[in-house]
Amino acid sequence: MSEAATGLGYSKSELMIAASARLLGGVSNCFVGVGLPNIVCNLAQRTVSPRLQLVYESGVFGARPERLPLSIGDPTLATGSTAVTSMFELFAFYLQAGLIDVAFLGGAQIDRHGNLNTTVIGDYEHPKVRLPGSGGACEIAIHARKVLVIMRQAQRSFVDRLDFRTSPGHSGDPAHDAARGWHGSGPTNVVTDLATYAFDDASGEMVLRTTHPGVTVDEVRANMGWKPVIADDLGETPPPSDEELRLIREELDPEGVYTS
């Protein structure tokens, strides 16, 4: 959505990026995706998390991209990185071994417990829409210590029941979650074009934390498939600072590929 469309001096994407980057404070090893997550990580590296290492499931550790990567396998990621490794080692020695502090996931559908569907809309055998599938998402959801979900929010994507559970979220039973013995245990935060969410420790359910400037709770409710739990201290998402906007517009996405 364009800056004009928000009338707030920044675009919704820029707000989502700034809000997400602030969640990466103190993080070191970060599993990066393409698009928004890539800009989020690069912004965090320049603001709240100078020691942040960009890790890509394609096998790159400590990337220093000289341009905005077009995919998680862009050649600019390998050149000048700290280490390039086989995908087996990346998944076994880094992710499965618990070295990844935070990762980003998205999906066509998410439910109130942060379970994600990236496999199919409709019946698996007779799909209405065949989606890409898991990729590394299933492993990432299990092994990354924090999982940040960035999604556009709508009735069809924030659903009461997933058509398919590709990546596990919270079970709803904290005792069960603790007994899993995973490095992670479902998504920790969700940032959408309307609001930000955390998850309740007791119920493992998504909790509305902040609404974006100009967005009402009714608007949020109207764009999800269940009645959301609302935080007692529900607030407004802080807008991006001038410095954050400068970094995004001048350094990270000058052509506005992902942010206009």
Added chain:
Amino acid sequence: MSEAATGLGYSKSELMIAASARLLGGVSNCFVGVGLPNIVCNLAQRTVSPRLQLVYESGVFGARPERLPLSIGDPTLATGSTAVTSMFELFAFYLQAGLIDVAFLGGAQIDRHGNLNTTVIGDYEHPKVRLPGSGGACEIAIHARKVLVIMRQAQRSFVDRLDFRTSPGHSGDPAHDAARGWHGSGPTNVVTDLATYAFDDASGEMVLRTTHPGVTVDEVRANMGWKPVIADDLGETPPPSDEELRLIREELDPEGVYTS
């Protein structure tokens, strides 16, 4: 034993090397040890097996040693080789996957079925002599398609009963051996300082094939712990040719470290 001691114009070691090298005809990927096996492989490469690739369990494939290696991890093995790989990959992708055509084993004890002991003399808990242990021998015995044993022969090394079975040989039951589904199935030949042996397909038992020049069958019998099966066509081990001796003495072991 020195050349003088045999009175035949070559040493027993030189005879063992030549006899062993002739068993490597047409072989391509050869798992090399140090000492005699190393010279055997280099001789075979220059005579019966020009395509022979020297593979070392230390992770070297296609070695081109510029000097006589002092160990299977000598730096001269890595420099100029075709590939250097991790030991996991060497054992998993090369040996366990069946890429090794022939390997050399030895041991403190061998029995009539080619089982080998490199672990302990006496009781395991209260050893008379603690030996090095398996190293890669157990895997090599199972996965190398041919296994060549080079040993000095004596009552205490050619035994009726092993103190410990480190590496499996033939079971004595060919049906069982076939059902193993291993790439190899116990040693294929044994070369000693007195004679050469093969293994009977039916019984899986060691069979005396040739005695070395000047060695009597009684001498052979006197130096093993069981009554050996003797081949109907028992012959004499062909002595090393002039060319074989020239290669050993001028190119492979000019200082006579292993061959004098």
Added chain:
Amino acid sequence: MSESKLTTMQDAVRELVRDGDTVAIEGFTHLICFAAGHEIIRQRRRDLTLARMTPDVVYDQMIGAGVASKLIFSWMGNPGVGNLHAVRRRIEHADPEPLEIEEYSHFGMVCRYMAGAANLPFFPIRSYYESDIPTVNPKIVPMTSPYDDADKVYVVPPLRPDVAVVHAQRADDAGDTQIWGLMGCQKEVAFAARKVIVVVEEIVDESVIRRDPNRTVIPGAVVDAVVEEPFGCHPSFTQGYYDRDNRFYLEWDRIAKQQATLDAWLDEWVHGLANHREYVEKFGDAHWDSLRPGPAPSGEVDYGRYA
């Protein structure tokens, strides 16, 4: 010391790829051998099972061309662009015919190749917990640790393609192959496959390989054919040689939307050409120059001479 395996893509595919084979053209965004995919289409192979972690444009082309009846994968899509239209038509509408699928996660696919390469009957992984994936793929089975009844993993079976096609920067004519940049699972799939076709930007002398043996990813011992095919990964990329042609990935989204436009593209760019050299010429030098990166030399190390 070792014999030459140098051949043409045409002969390599003719001799090594049979109808009904399981074929893996791997490469994770990097080193995807489109030239091999095009030759398989050109020779009109049928009923192939195509294995690949990330079916993307090359498999959309092959599946759109009708060479395959089954797909084994972990993520399908046009990376950074969107969907694979031809693949989706077949899965969603059996149009023009159905496509059987067998899916894993990335790590599951990698471990299937690992098990195949290492001659293991299964490979254990900590994934699929509380996911629906095992419910649609019975080959993914749970296993309990013999050391701790409370510790559960899943295991996947070995995947041993009949043929693997591995693109690389360089190899000698015996197939000793060196790769830098993203490795994907090139090594694992090569050791796992029964037959291996190595395709390179440059054939180099054995001495170049032997100067840096730690850079060797695949030994000639497992390679059946070596093909020199410059720009053989286009529109994918080869680190240090040329960049990804992103315009083509965007264009493919349009081309593949209709079977008719896809067929027209195949007629012009695959069936209408004798080989990849003609494909390279058809694009023209200016195009290839535009994809060339600047220099970023690795620096040298010293192995030491021990004589």
Added chain:
Amino acid sequence: MSESKLTTMQDAVRELVRDGDTVAIEGFTHLICFAAGHEIIRQRRRDLTLARMTPDVVYDQMIGAGVASKLIFSWMGNPGVGNLHAVRRRIEHADPEPLEIEEYSHFGMVCRYMAGAANLPFFPIRSYYESDIPTVNPKIVPMTSPYDDADKVYVVPPLRPDVAVVHAQRADDAGDTQIWGLMGCQKEVAFAARKVIVVVEEIVDESVIRRDPNRTVIPGAVVDAVVEEPFGCHPSFTQGYYDRDNRFYLEWDRIAKQQATLDAWLDEWVHGLANHREYVEKFGDAHWDSLRPGPAPSGEVDYGRYA
């Protein structure tokens, strides 16, 4: 971007190695960090469990010095020379005290490190069939393939040393480590260990590492301390830097035959010296010059600049 982990061997051992720890000084004939072994002796650690595929002279020295009560291994000996006298005295005659042992084959040890590095509860291997080794090591257990009842493997449990010492040619001060020549299981043990000490011939600038990222074997992310210790592997070798000092291996056979001569050697060469620098000086420049190999440069590759 990342903090320096540069320290001295003295401080690294003092801060990271505790009495009773399981310690792995790995390196398969290549890159065996004797300097770390000597510092552990110097600081008189006790009751260590020493893990290593090939206990050789460095462990004969440490075990002869009394720092260890247990040994986990797959082959023990003085490679190319003979026995480990100190280790054998303790195993055969409990002289001066018993030494507990836990043994595997080479592949079994490697796979224990693999399982530790990959956070797997066990690792399957096709070994130990019809061998007596599992009868003396209950941690090696048989398992049947879930895909074929007739297909049996053995599994080994993960090995996660409290401390791993890994020697390498070079690293940056954050611990990003590059190795060439024999790799042994340096990578696997580093990822498997809870704490990692990297010891290098040379500290280099991060930019040197980043010029050739495929050469990086261990990322700083798993490294706790980085020590620059030239000739730290003597009498073992570092590819491209110095050769194995075979005379010392032969001499050790004589030294270790009697505990008295072994103790005298420790007094002179370990306890009598403050650190490895003094050890290097004591041998003198002529000695080190005699071990230097000729040049064998790797050549360069181009990663390409994509800006």
